[in-house]
Amino acid sequence: MNVLLAINPSAGGEQAKEYQDLAEESLKKRFDEVTTVLTEGEGDATRLAKKAAEENYDAFFVMGGDGTVNEGISGLAELEERPAFGFFPLGTVNDLARALGISMDPKEAIRQVENYQTRKLDIGKINQSYFMNVVAIGAIPETLNETSIEDKTKFGKLAYVWNGLKSFMGNQSYDFRLVLDGEEQTIHSSTVIIGLTNSIGGFETLLPHAEINDGLCHLIYLKDGSKLETLQAVPELLKGVEKESDHLNYLTFKKGTIELMSGESLQVNVDGDPGDELPIDIRILSGHLDVYCPID
Secondary structure, three states: OEEEEEEOOOHHHHOHHHHHHHHHHHHOOOOOEEEEEEOOOOOHHHHHHHHHHHOOOOEEEEEEOHHHHHHHHHHHHOOOOOOEEEEEEOOOOOHHHHHHOOOOOHHHHHHHHHHOEEEEEEEEEEOOEEEOOEEEEEHHHHHHOOOOHHHHHHHOHHHHHHHHHHHHHOOOOEEEEEEEOOEEEEEEEOEEEEEOOOOEOOEOOOOOOOOOOOOOEEEEEEOOOOHHHHHHHHHHHHHOOOOOOOOEEEEEEOEEEEEEOOOOOOEEEEOOEEEEEOOEEEEEEEEEEEEEEOOO
16 A cells, blocks of 8 residues: 655644654555655645545645645545545644544654544535635634734634634624525524534534534524624634524534625635635535544
8 A cells, every 4th residue: 555645844833844754654554655745835735635546546645734634635525536535733723633533742643643544524615615624704704814824823723713802893794695405594693604523713612513424514603793792602602502592503504505695795714714705605525535533
């Protein structure tokens, strides 16, 4: 068996290259041949994922942040024959790693790989792109799009929390039209979140019922039209959402469309990075990838 390893050398505060030897050593304990390539820019991990499939590699691994992981998954998503996917997390939040039970300590995650097994993983498709964890829409996510790389590196998930809290000062809410599995509804909210795993923004119990291969998109929205209602909803959100409440609603779907009722433009946040503007089409690709992770 052979594996292609793509390393983002700028990830983890430029520590990725320090872990290269350890990663190659660990991978050689379960693969006969390990080929390593350093990425040089945006889109390289996507290109290398396709290369791994075209050249019949048994597995494709990446080492890097959430963006690198997303690129790797995106490169495999459209292919009919896909190698198994694995990753060593060096990101700010590492939600997918948290959901899969992969250690947040890079050295520990690398050492554990020889004992990993594969599980089926759902991924989401948003318009013509893909996501592994979350699509966030509205006032708070719009602020998150402005979170600098420097703040992410320095403060980790607290950078997202802080910038999210700052958005309360503006407290802009929107009228959205949702069509989920053929059912249409309109909602008024400052924030809509669509998650695929239990961990969102580093909060590992935000969606306690979401599993990595349940075949569902999990949607939460805040029922807020004022700053007070937002402040009431957010603590409930951070405690974890299992069902509808006075301040939050919780829905699941497999295929949906989300758009603004007004003519405003609003950019969404996809896996922690800026994405398309509304309207968006979202659907779940159930069990689409085989991913290496610990098995209890």
